[in-house]
Amino acid sequence: MAEFVMPQLGADMTAGKLLRWRMNIGDRVQRGDIIADVETDKADIEVEIFASGIVDKFLIHPGEKVPVGTPLALIREEGVTVPAAGAVPPLVRTATALAPVRATALAPSIAVSPPAVAPFPGRLHISPVARKIAEEQGLDPAILTGTGPGGRVTREDVQRAVEARTAAQEPPDRQTRMRQVIAAAMARSKREIPHYYLSTTVDMNRCVQWLAQENTRRPIADRLLYGVLLLKAVALALRQVPELNSLWKEGKAMPSADVHVGVAVSLRGGGLVAPALHHTDRQSVGELMKQFLDLVQRARAGSLRSSELSDPTITVTSLGEQGVETVFGIIYPPQVALVGFGKIAERPCSVDGQIVSRPLLTATLSADHRVSDGHRGGLFLAALERLLQEPEKL
Amino acid sequence: MSKEEIRAVVLRVLGRIAPEADLSQLRPGARLRDQLDIDSMDLLNFVIGLHKELHVEIPEVDYPKLATLDGCVDYLAGLLKAA
Structure with a gap:
């Protein structure tokens, strides 16, 4: 049984997202066949397979983002019988032990400023409206920076924090990601070569x-x-x-x-x-x-x-x-x-x-x-x- | 073929080369290369596209005549008339 893994399509690629399978379970594949479409930070790529055989099992579903090297499917040699139901091949266990990395891992973490000097230590200085909105949005008022009189956390402060969190959670667009991976590869090149x-x-x-x-x-x-x-x-x-x-x-x-x-x-x-x-x-x-x-x-x-x-x-x-x-x-x-x-x-x-x-x-x-x-x-x-x-x- | 029909063909071929461009904003007298950021490979594809659509042979020495939209239309009109 051969593993078909997430390929590394260039030094700057660390993970890829499976967009779709081009084959079905049981299909015969030959070296060089396009078996899947994968999204990288630079482009959508038609991924070829480098083994011949029968598609035995898909280990990753379309939409999942996984690190380079993660097994995506198992390819059985022709003429080899399928293991009996319940018998899990060791390779499958290896594959599932690798936790997929989700797309959100690419999102930058939210930068939260330390609170301004608290005028009343131990007591949160926040307006009632701001507190209500913070609670509704699941924000901890204690980590917010207040810009109101005496460092009071205002409604605008909470709204700004909500917007900052939303922006940070949205995955960067393809163009931004492409610039990031180019920058990473070029910085590595200048550093190491x-x-x-x-x-x-x-x-x-x-x-x-x-x-x-x-x-x-x-x-x-x-x-x-x-x-x-x-x-x-x-x-x-x-x-x-x-x-x-x-x-x-x-x-x-x-x-x-x-x-x-x-x-x-x-x-x-x-x-x-x-x-x-x-x-x-x-x-x-x-x-x-x-x-x-x-x-x-x-x-x-x-x-x-x-x-x-x-x-x-x-x-x-x-x-x-x-x-x-x-x-x-x-x-x-x-x-x-x-x-x-x-x-x-x-x-x-x-x-x-x-x-x-x-x-x-x-x-x-x-x-x-x-x-x-x-x-x-x-x-x-x-x-x-x-x-x-x-x-x-x- | 009228000049308007030729212009439509030119724009259709350009649209395949620069699909992101808003061709309605093209200035007819300005250089296509500057407006659409096209390179020599795009130009070759443009000539191949015109050949397929209009069955015209455009020699390389005539490429400068294709520099602008108006230039393309005039040149192709002359070529089709002579054919």
């Missing part, structure tokens, strides 16, 4: 020219964006400096055998996610472009899959379209590197001793000094620049 930063200027002339020509022969739906060339070049450059394609786990870098580039996607209404383009290094730019379009569309529509959030081995962020020249990115743990791209701008540069105008791009690397040093980072940027001089080979 000794970043170093390198940058280089890339002549994009060949890419721009090749892309313009290539797109004239492609059907509209198959046209390429230069961003996909950058993604593919990053993935191929990682093969030459593979330590940047690692995850930091249990105090050491674990190199990843696959290259899954996470693409930072800004969401309409604010916030961002960085889902993976799986096997970025092994796909043609045409295939990557199709997946890139689909990924961004689904990210903005809120229908990403769990593996897309849990699998990135490095993140690429491009802010050139916003006019940004240089990106100094913060690494997304447990990744150990991030590549940033600014805008492509026509600038003067020297080519074969002549000053010419060229479309130039600043590429930056933010990397983890526990895993690599500036020399290796520099080799990565040099490889990236070299790859972008031969776009037809990407």
Whole structure:
């Protein structure tokens, strides 16, 4: 019997809320099937299963919020008989021993000010109306701050306390929660990862020219964006400096055998996610472009899959379209590197001793000094620049 | 196809790209990119959407002509007339 647990979809996720099951008891599932929808602080995610078998039991009901790692369902291997009624499998007991965390745990605790100096020690200084409202609302008048004459607790004081409690009990909206989890992940990154930063200027002339020509022969739906060339070049450059394609786990870098580039996607209404383009290094730019379009569309529509959030081995962020020249990115743990791209701008540069105008791009690397040093980072940027001089080979 | 019909198609395609936007507030002469916060991927989806709805081929070199709502309508009207 295998447990299907609440997955961790990124370092910033500690809990998830089960929205609905996509399967029924007795259904046959295969590795990669979407089995449930889960709400995280950033987005609603289609969660895939990583075992094959028969759905034997649901341990969590839709609407429940549980910590990462909590068993959600049991998956029975095909051909294995169901235990007799009354015989409780040990795994079920393990699952129920984990108390679910309710959504209200996210709500900040109510900050109650200490009472003002009590004019009459031992006696509560409160108006009768205020006392009545406090009692009706279940508030202890002794903890309220009085703003009336001599520190007297007034009706307005009680009403303010009621409003403060209501506001504190309301779960923050998605946007607020997203900012909180981004802040938590970035603060952790800055606290734990000794970043170093390198940058280089890339002549994009060949890419721009090749892309313009290539797109004239492609059907509209198959046209390429230069961003996909950058993604593919990053993935191929990682093969030459593979330590940047690692995850930091249990105090050491674990190199990843696959290259899954996470693409930072800004969401309409604010916030961002960085889902993976799986096997970025092994796909043609045409295939990557199709997946890139689909990924961004689904990210903005809120229908990403769990593996897309849990699998990135490095993140690429491009802010050139916003006019940004240089990106100094913060690494997304447990990744150990991030590549940033600014805008492509026509600038003067020297080519074969002549000053010419060229479309130039600043590429930056933010990397983890526990895993690599500036020399290796520099080799990565040099490889990236070299790859972008031969776009037809990407 | 009249310009009003073309405008309706353009707005419908834009609505799919920026579903949160209030398109009735679009200033027809102002840049769509600035008003709707659209990027190059949105622009590509916009061109693909127009191609599906109007069966027009819009070359990349003509993308600047799609910068504003009025520009889109005029450009597409010319393209459809020439077809």
